[in-house]
Amino acid sequence: MVSWQRTLFKKYLAQTSGEPMMFEPVRAAGCWFYDADGKKYLDLISGISVSAAGHGHPGIKAAIRDQIDRYMHTMVYGEFVLSRQTELAEFIAGTLDDSLNNIYFVNSGSEAVEGAIKLAYKYTGRKGLVACKRAYHGSSTGALSLMDDPYYSSGYKPLLGGVDFMEFNKEADLKKITHETAAVFVEPVQGEAGYLPAEKSYLKALRNRCNETGCLLVLDEIQSGMGRTGKFWAHQHCDISPDILLTAKALGGGLPLGAFISSKKIMSVLSDNPILGHITTFGGNPVSCAASLACMELLSREGWIEKVPEKEALFRSELLKWGIEGVSGKGLMLGVPTGGFEHSKTLVQKCLQKGLITDWFLYETGKLRISPPLTIDVEEIRFACKVIGQSMEELNALK
Numbered sequence: 001m002v003s004w005q006r007t008l009f010k011k012y013l014a015q016t017s018g019e020p021m022m023f024e025p026v027r028a029a030g031c032w033f034y035d036a037d038g039k040k041y042l043d044l045i046s047g048i049s050v051s052a053a054g055h056g057h058p059g060i061k062a063a064i065r066d067q068i069d070r071y072m073h074t075m076v077y078g079e080f081v082l083s084r085q086t087e088l089a090e091f092i093a094g095t096l097d098d099s100l101n102n103i104y105f106v107n108s109g110s111e112a113v114e115g116a117i118k119l120a121y122k123y124t125g126r127k128g129l130v131a132c133k134r135a136y137h138g139s140s141t142g143a144l145s146l147m148d149d150p151y152y153s154s155g156y157k158p159l160l161g162g163v164d165f166m167e168f169n170k171e172a173d174l175k176k177i178t179h180e181t182a183a184v185f186v187e188p189v190q191g192e193a194g195y196l197p198a199e200k201s202y203l204k205a206l207r208n209r210c211n212e213t214g215c216l217l218v219l220d221e222i223q224s225g226m227g228r229t230g231k232f233w234a235h236q237h238c239d240i241s242p243d244i245l246l247t248a249k250a251l252g253g254g255l256p257l258g259a260f261i262s263s264k265k266i267m268s269v270l271s272d273n274p275i276l277g278h279i280t281t282f283g284g285n286p287v288s289c290a291a292s293l294a295c296m297e298l299l300s301r302e303g304w305i306e307k308v309p310e311k312e313a314l315f316r317s318e319l320l321k322w323g324i325e326g327v328s329g330k331g332l333m334l335g336v337p338t339g340g341f342e343h344s345k346t347l348v349q350k351c352l353q354k355g356l357i358t359d360w361f362l363y364e365t366g367k368l369r370i371s372p373p374l375t376i377d378v379e380e381i382r383f384a385c386k387v388i389g390q391s392m393e394e395l396n397a398l399k
């Protein structure tokens, strides 16, 4: 029977594809969602790469309640002193190189990208941007300008001009970064291309090229940050540091929050000529910051990040037992090859029927996404791999 909620969904909510997945959760706890019949589903995507501490963590809920009892909203940007914001900024700065000591809180990843583009234009006085092919930096028009795939961007032109694209992980293409380039945007683990980590040597060469040309290096850690790859930030595997760091997703502890982070020197261009160089009504909302601070403290205290490499190894070895090879990615950011989009669609549906939520990627539609809460345990990992393995066997039997 079609639920009334589904009827309302089809009638009143904007749809983003012709075939919505129509999963209808009613509550969540830990790594699990529950539907109206009480059936449980393991959350292998954390919607997407957000719920690092799992769902409904009591520490995060208590921090939210405490802040709601104090105040929920006021003017949030750069004028009033809001204690959850200041403490969170101090915490985040403590996870980073000394040069990344100034934080602008926003609502989302896309808004962090917009802030970084503006910062780079104004600080360098240049107008060129460089991004990687098959990168995803967000859906707002500035962020969309950094997307090379015409399928997704051409219908929304005119977008920003002066953007050049280079192949990810290809050092020879770094020459596209010139003395005209204001900023280059790179994901340390390319997300929507199917979880592809940058080579250490590539990131080092990228950093050098930016130093040579005076271009700002912007690392988009919106998805790869907050411990997902086994270090607090993915770039910390590679001994380099960006000029601007972007974060969102898991940052908010389940509530909307993003940030662009830079040095005081670079960030100062937003407060002078004109003043109020970037304004946001809700970015850095005190309730989001309270949730974030609680989540960040859990991440640093609970040892979840340190356990990411062994959880990655368990995923790989359990999938191998089902003959599944060629898994891409790093840490709890893994891509499982399926053999093509039609297979991925069937597998996602089969997994859902068996109580596992997964998805494919925007560009790499021939892979399933593994990006669970960092709290996922051994039994849950085994269950996930068994469901994927069984679903693949069923699919192969149909061939």
Ligand code: PMP
Residues within 6 Å of the ligand: 048, 108, 109, 110, 111, 136, 137, 138, 139, 187, 191, 220, 221, 222, 223, 224, 248, 249
């Ligand atoms: N950058 C990356 C690497 C992302 O994965 C995403 C979201 N998938 C974004 C930017 C955009 O973030 P948001 O959806 O919060 O605008």
